[in-house]
Amino acid sequence: MIFQNGELDNPYAEGLAHYVEHLAWLNVTQSKDFEALRHSNAWTNLTSTAYVTHSSETWLTKELQRLVEVTAPFTLAKSFMLQERDIILREYEANVAENPYFEIEQNITKALYPSSPWARSVLGSPTEIEDFSLINAKKLHRKSHELGNAVLIVTGNISKTTLQKALRNLNFPKPAAPIAPTPLPTPEVANKRVAADIHVARLGSPTLFYRKLIKRPPCSDAAFCDQTVRVLRAALDSSLPGGIAGPLRFDNFFARSFWFDLRAIGSKHLLIEFTAEPDLNISLSKLETEFTKVFNEIVQQGIPEKTIKQIKKRFQGHLNDVLKRKNYRKNLLIDRVSNRQPYYGLTAERRALRSVTAQKINDLLTALGQSGRTVIYRANEL
Amino acid sequence: MIRCFLIFATSMLLSCQEDDLNADASDETRPAEFKMLPEENRSVILATTPLGHTFHFMPIYEPGVTDITITIAWPSNWAYEASRNPAVPYIGTETLLSGGTEDISPKELNEFLSDRNSGGSLTPTADYVYGEINFPKDYREDVIKLASDTLRSPKFDPTWVHRIKGSIRQNMQSADLKTETKMWNLARKANLGDNPLYHFLTLPDLRVIDEVSVDMLRQWHKQTFTQSGLTIVVTGAISRQDAGKSVDTLLFDLPKGRVSPPHDVNVTIKPQTVFLHVPEAEKTTIGILGRLPPTSQGNDLTDRLALSHFSQSGSGPLFSALRTEQRASYGFQAGFFNYNRQNRALVITGAVAAEQAAEVAADIPEIYEEYRLDPNFETLADLRNGMVNQTQKNVTYVNIAAQTILELALDKRDPKIAPKLHNELAKLHSQDLKSRMKTVFPPKSELAVFAAGPSKKGWSDACVISKIEALDDC
Numbered sequence: 072m073i074f075q076n077g078e079l080d081n082p083y084a085e086g087l088a089h090y091v092e093h094l095a096w097l098n099v100t101q102s103k104d105f106e107a108l109r110h111s112n113a114w115t116n117l118t119s120t121a122y123v124t125h126s127s128e129t130w131l132t133k134e135l136q137r138l139v140e141v142t143a144p145f146t147l148a149k150s151f152m153l154q155e156r157d158i159i160l161r162e163y164e165a166n167v168a169e170n171p172y173f174e175i176e177q178n179i180t181k182a183l184y185p186s187s188p189w190a191r192s193v194l195g196s197p198t199e200i201e202d203f204s205l206i207n208a209k210k211l212h213r214k215s216h217e218l219g220n221a222v223l224i225v226t227g228n229i230s231k232t233t234l235q236k237a238l239r240n241l242n243f244p245k246p247a248a249p250i251a252p253t254p255l256p257t258p259e260v261a262n263k264r265v266a267a268d269i270h271v272a273r274l275g276s277p278t279l280f281y282r283k284l285i286k287r288p289p290c291s292d293a294a295f296c297d298q299t300v301r302v303l304r305a306a307l308d309s310s311l312p313g314g315i316a317g318p319l320r321f322d323n324f325f326a327r328s329f330w331f332d333l334r335a336i337g338s339k340h341l342l343i344e345f346t347a348e349p350d351l352n353i354s355l356s357k358l359e360t361e362f363t364k365v366f367n368e369i370v371q372q373g374i375p376e377k378t379i380k381q382i383k384k385r386f387q388g389h390l391n392d393v394l395k396r397k398n399y400r401k402n403l404l405i406d407r408v409s410n411r412q413p414y415y416g417l418t419a420e421r422r423a424l425r426s427v428t429a430q431k432i433n434d435l436l437t438a439l440g441q442s443g444r445t446v447i448y449r450a451n452e453l
Numbered sequence: 454m455i456r457c458f459l460i461f462a463t464s465m466l467l468s469c470q471e472d473d474l475n476a477d478a479s480d481e482t483r484p485a486e487f488k489m490l491p492e493e494n495r496s497v498i499l500a501t502t503p504l505g506h507t508f509h510f511m512p513i514y515e516p517g518v519t520d521i522t523i524t525i526a527w528p529s530n531w532a533y534e535a536s537r538n539p540a541v542p543y544i545g546t547e548t549l550l551s552g553g554t555e556d557i558s559p560k561e562l563n564e565f566l567s568d569r570n571s572g573g574s575l576t577p578t579a580d581y582v583y584g585e586i587n588f589p590k591d592y593r594e595d596v597i598k599l600a601s602d603t604l605r606s607p608k609f610d611p612t613w614v615h616r617i618k619g620s621i622r623q624n625m626q627s628a629d630l631k632t633e634t635k636m637w638n639l640a641r642k643a644n645l646g647d648n649p650l651y652h653f654l655t656l657p658d659l660r661v662i663d664e665v666s667v668d669m670l671r672q673w674h675k676q677t678f679t680q681s682g683l684t685i686v687v688t689g690a691i692s693r694q695d696a697g698k699s700v701d702t703l704l705f706d707l708p709k710g711r712v713s714p715p716h717d718v719n720v721t722i723k724p725q726t727v728f729l730h731v732p733e734a735e736k737t738t739i740g741i742l743g744r745l746p747p748t749s750q751g752n753d754l755t756d757r758l759a760l761s762h763f764s765q766s767g768s769g770p771l772f773s774a775l776r777t778e779q780r781a782s783y784g785f786q787a788g789f790f791n792y793n794r795q796n797r798a799l800v801i802t803g804a805v806a807a808e809q810a811a812e813v814a815a816d817i818p819e820i821y822e823e824y825r826l827d828p829n830f831e832t833l834a835d836l837r838n839g840m841v842n843q844t845q846k847n848v849t850y851v852n853i854a855a856q857t858i859l860e861l862a863l864d865k866r867d868p869k870i871a872p873k874l875h876n877e878l879a880k881l882h883s884q885d886l887k888s889r890m891k892t893v894f895p896p897k898s899e900l901a902v903f904a905a906g907p908s909k910k911g912w913s914d915a916c917v918i919s920k921i922e923a924l925d926d927c
Contacts, residue, residue, distance in 0.1 A: 275627020
């Protein structure tokens with residue numbers, strides 16, 4: 072069950088939406104005999120809060136009822152709920168403490184989205200976690216966990232009739248009307264460049280972090296918009312003509328390894344991400360210069376049609392793999408819903424891929440070269 | 454099989470696209486060369502190639518399955534010889550994978566595989582180097598030829614070797630700065646001692662990476678990638694004849710080698726509590742280890758089920774005690790791992806609050822012992838059924854099937870059970886687990902406790918050291 076409310080919609084301390092998720096799930100799992108607890112999970116991100124459980128057909132109604140009950144007011148002992156802050160601190164320690172990339176990414180996000188909810192941390196900082204307010208958590212729970220704003224996704228080998236029967240047997244107050252998800256906030260992308268040399272503990276290898284946020288050209292067909300971004304991302308990431316891997320990693324030894332991504336932020340912005348470790352005797356400044364030069368040259372010259380065709384063929388190969396596609400479709404659905412984006416199916420995805428042309432890709436590439444908000448961190452070991 | 458995604462919103466009901474519902478169906482006709490009886494599908498047999506290599510073969514001819522996996526274990530004793538540089542297999546495998554051959558540059562190699570939706574890996578372990586290639590059947594000949602060339606005549610370009618050495622050294626430096634790595638290195642040093650296997654698994658002195666030369670890599674390559682002593686598995690959309698030919702092509706022109714007997718290293722896990730004081734640490738990590746018999750003796754599924762039940766989220770005794778009651782940890786894991794094929798260890802590990810660490814470390818053996826001797830298996834059937842389903846699903850993947858068959862073959866167990874491994878799991882009952890835990894699992898008195906963290910408080914009963922080299926003082 073996905074509530075289309077996440078940390079972006081939390082007006083309180085950063086990380087409180089995640090605390091609410093812990094409490095809501097504990098409220099269901101700790102106070103009652105919860106059959107599916109052993110195979111359950113919950114998560115929070117910027118745009119949504121989700122609860123996942125696995126069930127046999129026999130227990131379907133009961134398990135669905137439990138999911139619905141995450142909307143119920145908390146009845147756990149106050150002391151237990153406050154102690155859960157310690158568990159989140161332990162989660163912080165287990166998952167992100169001593170991870171230098173986490174700290175750097177947090178700082179980059181703050182610099183990339185000044186004064187915007189997009190800069191919020193889903194986990195929060197240890198100081199914030201220690202001070203989470205139970206009163207605010209209850210307020211946020213009431214606001215964020217409304218059934219009218221929930222999407223229930225059921226996958227498995229049951230029929231639609233069986234599911235509908237189980238749903239009819241649920242006991243919950245039916246929402247009067249659907250609640251449209253809150254529109255995603257619009258980040259500021261005024262032309263600005265933030266660059267800094269930083270020193271971080273446990274980094275090990277010097278690393279360049281380059282991020283650029285731009286407004287994307289208008290795009291109405293969700294499947295097509297996504298496919299265009301994916302094909303362009305893969306082309307740029309490759310060592311084919313028009314890709315950055317050739318000039319940065321293979322033809323020259325500037326980056327011994329790098330990670331490149333191009334992804335949508337909401338429906339109106341694109342984020343370029345390049346994280347790279349320089350080869351021996353290459354400084355971070357030199358790597359930055361070379362990346363910028365290579366990237367700008369590609370934007371100027373465009374990506375050859377042959378490269379686009381090659382990438383499209385690879386993607387078609389991926390989409391044709393049945394064993395991978397089962398999870399692929401489920402994950403695509405969850406991804407779309409949890410990011411508050413319209414759903415499309417595999418057929419639409421295939422159709423969109425076919426309609427991607429070199430011209431469309433190069434139009435989007437040109438947009439990547441426009442002004443935007445750029446954050447560059449040159450990070451060295453402390 | 455997933456029939457459909459049923460999407461229900463409390464406020465809306467979306468229907469699946471009809472063409473998506475039928476996406477699994479295929480009208481693909483069976484190729485003429487693939488004459489197979491229905492009962493042969495997903496059955497494991499021992500076959501022989503035209504040139505005489507034996508291999509384990511599991512054909513899969515099912516609608517939509519187009520992939521093929523070939524996996525090979527090359528025996529290696531490099532990890533056991535003190536005279537050899539322990540970093541060589543790591544640098545060697547990485548260079549083989551990404552350094553190209555005389556005929557194909559690293560850049561071309563990269564795109565060649567991407568264009569064919571194919572991939573490969575080489576993984577050095579203490580006893581074997583595992584090689585695996587995955588590719589769709591349409592690209593079989595292309596990919597096999599490339600893999601064969603790579604195995605036979607790697608380039609070992611000094612510039613790439615230099616780059617890979619730098620990468621591995623920096624990655625190791627970064628990992629070694631983490632408290633969790635320090636705890637594992639501490640445990641390994643305590644259990645293995647200062648022997649070649651410890652050096653191979655840990656690389657405690659990173660200067661060995663700089664000392665690796667192209668000559669060393671060539672020597673390792675020549676000695677490792679032979680036609681002798683191999684364990685080979687082929688799975689997927691391929692006939693037995695084509696599988697045999699592919700294996701022969703893959704191994705073509707590799708030298709015959711001398712197969713060394715397995716090394717008789719006996720790991721001792723001495724009951725002790727050692728705390729590594731790391732003032733700059735941001736977390737405290739605990740690892741509790743005990744000895745288990747090697748997987749070659751079987752029953753590892755029993756062990757896995759018993760330890761999963763012990764630590765599972767929600768109702769597992771370890772989770773209940775540490776998270777629900779003591780509120781000391783986000784979660785602890787219990788399982789097992791191999792130092793090498795002869796030496797397997799049970800492990801209970803996780804991160805805890807620094808101020809509660811010593812208390813938790815003392816409590817875990819008690820919780821474990823109570824579970825070992827008197828487990829409550831009320832919820833076992835549910836966990837087992839979930840694991841049965843997951844195992845059944847995993848083994849449908851062409852590459853996981855190959856890996857499973859390979860491990861069984863290396864353990865000299867019957868690879869035929871691989872596709873039906875879930876049935877072995879389904880047969881397990883609480884009595885099997887109880888008996889196994891009582892008789893085979895180490896009692897609490899044989900457990901060793903290792904921890905690393907920022908606070909020495911509460912560790913007065915432990916051997917407290919500030920660097921791993923001081924272990925000899927414990």
